[in-house]
Amino acid sequence: MGESNLASKTRRPMMGRDSGWLIGSDIIAIFLALIGQIFLTKALLTEDYGIYIVALDAFATFFLIIDLGLPTLIARDGAGDVKKIWPAILRVYRLQLICSIPFILLAIITTPLIVDEWKEFLSLLIICGLIALTHIASYAPRSGLRAAGQAKLEAGTKVIERAVTVLGYFILYSQGSSSATSFALVFLLGAAIGLITALSFSSVILRPISDSSNSILSESWLDNKTLLLQALPFAITLGVLPYVIRIEKFIIASEIGVEAAALFHVAQLAWLAGLVVPQALRAALLPVLGEHRNDSDKFQNSLNNSLDLCLGILPIGLFFGAGIVYFLLPITFPEQYFDGSIGASAVDLFMILLFGWCLTLMATPTYTALQAGRKPWNFTFLIAIVVIFATFIGYVLIDWQAAKSDGAGLYAGAIASSVTSGFLLLMSIHLSSNWSLINTRAPQILLAIFVSAITCYGLANSSWIAISGIILFYFIPQGIQSISSTEEKLSET
Numbered sequence: 001m002g003e004s005n006l007a008s009k010t011r012r013p014m015m016g017r018d019s020g021w022l023i024g025s026d027i028i029a030i031f032l033a034l035i036g037q038i039f040l041t042k043a044l045l046t047e048d049y050g051i052y053i054v055a056l057d058a059f060a061t062f063f064l065i066i067d068l069g070l071p072t073l074i075a076r077d078g079a080g081d082v083k084k085i086w087p088a089i090l091r092v093y094r095l096q097l098i099c100s101i102p103f104i105l106l107a108i109i110t111t112p113l114i115v116d117e118w119k120e121f122l123s124l125l126i127i128c129g130l131i132a133l134t135h136i137a138s139y140a141p142r143s144g145l146r147a148a149g150q151a152k153l154e155a156g157t158k159v160i161e162r163a164v165t166v167l168g169y170f171i172l173y174s175q176g177s178s179s180a181t182s183f184a185l186v187f188l189l190g191a192a193i194g195l196i197t198a199l200s201f202s203s204v205i206l207r208p209i210s211d212s213s214n215s216i217l218s219e220s221w222l223d224n225k226t227l228l229l230q231a232l233p234f235a236i237t238l239g240v241l242p243y244v245i246r247i248e249k250f251i252i253a254s255e256i257g258v259e260a261a262a263l264f265h266v267a268q269l270a271w272l273a274g275l276v277v278p279q280a281l282r283a284a285l286l287p288v289l290g291e292h293r294n295d296s297d298k299f300q301n302s303l304n305n306s307l308d309l310c311l312g313i314l315p316i317g318l319f320f321g322a323g324i325v326y327f328l329l330p331i332t333f334p335e336q337y338f339d340g341s342i343g344a345s346a347v348d349l350f351m352i353l354l355f356g357w358c359l360t361l362m363a364t365p366t367y368t369a370l371q372a373g374r375k376p377w378n379f380t381f382l383i384a385i386v387v388i389f390a391t392f393i394g395y396v397l398i399d400w401q402a403a404k405s406d407g408a409g410l411y412a413g414a415i416a417s418s419v420t421s422g423f424l425l426l427m428s429i430h431l432s433s434n435w436s437l438i439n440t441r442a443p444q445i446l447l448a449i450f451v452s453a454i455t456c457y458g459l460a461n462s463s464w465i466a467i468s469g470i471i472l473f474y475f476i477p478q479g480i481q482s483i484s485s486t487e488e489k490l491s492e493t
Helices: 001-010 015-043 046-067 068-079 084-114 121-145 151-176 179-210 224-240 242-255 258-291 296-332 346-362 364-372 376-401 408-431 433-441 440-462 464-483
Strands: none
Touching: 001 015, 015 046, 015 151, 015 179, 015 258, 046 084, 046 121, 046 151, 046 242, 046 258, 068 121, 068 224, 068 258, 068 364, 068 440, 084 121, 084 179, 084 224, 121 258, 151 179, 151 433, 179 242, 179 364, 224 440, 242 258, 242 376, 242 408, 258 296, 258 364, 258 433, 296 346, 296 364, 296 433, 296 440, 296 464, 346 364, 346 440, 364 376, 364 408, 364 433, 376 408, 408 433, 408 440, 433 440, 440 464
């Protein structure tokens, strides 16, 4: 009975199929999130909105270390022995629960010391902290579903979570609510339903076929000490990774103010929406590379196919993102985020950030290769030096321009973000030792980067040179071809 369920409910991870589900769901989720942000910006005062998003980001960043990097190991190792995924999930929960206690206590002690008016925002801060913890709890079952070839179910949990949240936002907005705490409570409800759904799917798919007495997915899972040491690079990485995309916003909030940070956040919303594409690609590629870690030929072939897919997606994401932001953001968000009254236009900031998205997408293969490779500490080192670089370049550029009244500090933050993405690309190639792959594809890669830069410059300046981006559509056929280069189903092996 177990083997029958195994054959019918699980299958080998496939990058083309799984990334399609994950990208599709993330696009839907981001679209719903955008609608939610519209309700928030219309319902809340700019200052309250800024406090809300800064609190969410701060707790998400602080508590992410509780993840311990263990869901990443489930995604990497789970495809090799699907019957052990469910007990591995339960084992991860036990370890995360123990780890969470000191961090929760630390948050309780330090928050009043950091937040001057913490009593006024106590309820909001507590709810934002619970949201972060609930999201972390959902990572393990979602990783288990992905490793079992059921990325579509993982995708479904994300859409359900976001749909519930946006529906709640709409109800509050229609009732005239202007309470950030109420909106945060709705967000918590959506996150909780997403967690429950992920656990339910995992239980139905994986529990009936599980080897309840064995959670050893690989040699990394032999005992808790070995497991934690193997996961430590990913845990450290997760602890600092959020700063890569948030550091400019934190610096802007400090140097310019929370209203400027709110404006930068609106520009980042569309940029972050685009980042779900490389994130989904990495999520789908990780189990594939993890399975082929000991076969260099298959490993390199998967990297090459993933690069083709990234190049094929590049022009679609570039023009689709620019079009959505240019036409829709100004009519959906309040006028102050676009009329320059806060210092800049969110649309202009996004066009600068867009080039960083192109570079991040190009870094997907080598970035994931570091995660799946035999030297996970290289991945940790990558993220650490990228965060240091982002902090340095962000502070230098933003602080240099912050005193100017024309929004120069905001534009400096956007430029710093794109420069950091370029640094990420170069260092991921170097640390993953994939210069040979890059050299064989150098003409295509350099063409993609050069044309993307010209296109984004043209978009930012409303120049006709933006149409040069049509050259990038040359890559679409090979991107489509790469999707067919997938692994056979587990039931067929």
